[in-house]
Amino acid sequence: MAEFKYEIVKSLGVVSKPNNGWIKELNLISWNGREPVYDLRTWDESHERMGKGITLTEDDLKNLKELLCTLL
Numbered sequence: 001m002a003e004f005k006y007e008i009v010k011s012l013g014v015v016s017k018p019n020n021g022w023i024k025e026l027n028l029i030s031w032n033g034r035e036p037v038y039d040l041r042t043w044d045e046s047h048e049r050m051g052k053g054i055t056l057t058e059d060d061l062k063n064l065k066e067l068l069c070t071l072l
Contacts (some may be wrong), residue, residue: 008047009036018042022051031055 010028017023022042031037038061041053056064 005030006031012038015040021045029055 007030008027009030012026012028015024016025022044024040024042026041028035028036038052038056038058039058042051043049
């Protein structure tokens with residue numbers, strides 16, 4: 001598996017804290033030195049291990065916000 005680097009540029013907030021010790025967070029992350037993107041995924045408490053997640057550009061995030069506002 002190819003190695004990759006990440007930097008959490010800004011922690012934006014916790015979405016949930018399941019009982020398994022992992023935390024679902026929304027962060028601004030730079031992957032492999034690229035421009036930061038919005039990232040929603042689970043992390044262990046030390047942010048050394050991560051679960052599956054999704055990354056969103058600013059436009060993606062705005063579109064998601066509009067979609068959620070129509071649903072809620």
